[in-house]
Amino acid sequence: MGTISYDSQDEPALYSRRRILRLSGLMVGLGGMAVLPGCGPAAPDARVGMAPTGSDSAGSAGVLGDGITLRVGMEAAYAPFNWQTTESSEFTIPIENASGAYADGYDVQVAKVIAEALDMEPVAVKLDFSGLIDALNNGQVDIVCAGMSATPEREQSADFSDSYLDDNIVLIVRDDSPYVGATTFADLEGAYILGQVSTLYDDVIDQIPGCVHMTPADTLPLVVENLASGSCDAITYSELSVPKLIDMYPNFVELQLTDQFDGSPMPANAAIAKGQEDILDRINDAIASISDDERQELWTACTDRQPA
Structure with missing residues (x-):
C-alpha cells in the first residue's frame, strides 16, 4: 500500500517462551525461502493425513491438512486484521505465495495460537477475500483467519469456529x-x-x-x-x-447513529472445511485460551503496528 509502518515499542508478552522460540525457528527456516506466486498446495486428497473434503473420514484422525504446515487463508490487505509486510518479526508469518513477504495482524496472532494448539507451523496464503471459502474447499488453504464472520450462506460451505473478536x-x-x-x-x-x-x-x-x-x-x-x-x-x-x-x-x-445494522455486532470466526468436528473442537479450545484481556492487548498492539 506504499505506507509507513508504526511499530509498538512495548508489545504485550502474550506468548510463552516456548511459543516465541517456535515462531523464531519458523522465521529462520522459512524466512529466506522464495515461493513463486500462484504455487498452491496439492489437492486435499493428495496431502498426507487428510481425507478428501466432504468425505465421512475427513478430520477423523485429528489432523488438519498435512499435519505439519498450517496454510492460513487471508487477503493480507485488511489492517489491523491482516496486512502484508517485507519485514520478518516475532509477530509475522511468511506468505507462501508471495516471495519475500510476510503477514502480520490480529488474524495472524490468533492463527499462531491455533497452529500451536494443533502442533503445526503457520504460513499465510494471500488470496482475494471473495475466494477464501473456495480455496478452503479445494485444498489451497487449511483454515481461513481473515476477519471473516460466519453467516448462514457461508455456513453452507464451511464450518466456523467460535468468535475470536467481536466488532460493530x-x-x-x-x-x-x-x-x-x-x-x-x-x-x-x-x-x-x-x-x-x-x-x-x-x-x-x-x-x-x-x-x-x-x-x-x-x-x-x-x-x-x-x-x-x-x-x-x-x-x-x-x-x-x-x-x-x-x-x-x-x-x-x-457518525453517531441511533439506528444499528442487522448483522452487527459482527464476529470474527475461523473457518475450516466441513466434516472435521474434532479439529474444530481443538480450534475452539485454542480460541477460548485467549482471555478477553489478551484479545484487547493483541488488538491494541496490532493497531499500533499496522501500516498507515
Missing part, C-alpha cells in the same frame, strides 16, 4: 460532508455509500433506505481512498478500527 459496523464520513450531522439511516437518503466486496460491510448498506449503494471496492484500503478523495459520501467500517483511522485521516468523522 459503523459509518464514516468526511468532516465537510453534508451528512456529517446524520443520526438516523433516514438522514442518509441520497448519500453515496461504499463498502468492501463480499463482506458484511457491503451487504448492510441495503439496510439504509434511499441511499445510493455503490459498487463495492475490492479492498479496504480502496474503500478508505474513495472517501478520502471524495468519490463517495460515506463508508462502512470496523468500529474497533476507527481510532486508528481517524489518527491517519483527521478529517474523517464517525
Whole structure:
C-alpha cells in the first residue's frame, strides 16, 4: 500500500517462551525461502493425513491438512486484521505465495495460537477475500483467519469456529460532508455509500433506505481512498478500527447513529472445511485460551503496528 509502518515499542508478552522460540525457528527456516506466486498446495486428497473434503473420514484422525504446515487463508490487505509486510518479526508469518513477504495482524496472532494448539507451523496464503471459502474447499488453504464472520450462506460451505473478536459496523464520513450531522439511516437518503466486496460491510448498506449503494471496492484500503478523495459520501467500517483511522485521516468523522445494522455486532470466526468436528473442537479450545484481556492487548498492539 506504499505506507509507513508504526511499530509498538512495548508489545504485550502474550506468548510463552516456548511459543516465541517456535515462531523464531519458523522465521529462520522459512524466512529466506522464495515461493513463486500462484504455487498452491496439492489437492486435499493428495496431502498426507487428510481425507478428501466432504468425505465421512475427513478430520477423523485429528489432523488438519498435512499435519505439519498450517496454510492460513487471508487477503493480507485488511489492517489491523491482516496486512502484508517485507519485514520478518516475532509477530509475522511468511506468505507462501508471495516471495519475500510476510503477514502480520490480529488474524495472524490468533492463527499462531491455533497452529500451536494443533502442533503445526503457520504460513499465510494471500488470496482475494471473495475466494477464501473456495480455496478452503479445494485444498489451497487449511483454515481461513481473515476477519471473516460466519453467516448462514457461508455456513453452507464451511464450518466456523467460535468468535475470536467481536466488532460493530459503523459509518464514516468526511468532516465537510453534508451528512456529517446524520443520526438516523433516514438522514442518509441520497448519500453515496461504499463498502468492501463480499463482506458484511457491503451487504448492510441495503439496510439504509434511499441511499445510493455503490459498487463495492475490492479492498479496504480502496474503500478508505474513495472517501478520502471524495468519490463517495460515506463508508462502512470496523468500529474497533476507527481510532486508528481517524489518527491517519483527521478529517474523517464517525457518525453517531441511533439506528444499528442487522448483522452487527459482527464476529470474527475461523473457518475450516466441513466434516472435521474434532479439529474444530481443538480450534475452539485454542480460541477460548485467549482471555478477553489478551484479545484487547493483541488488538491494541496490532493497531499500533499496522501500516498507515
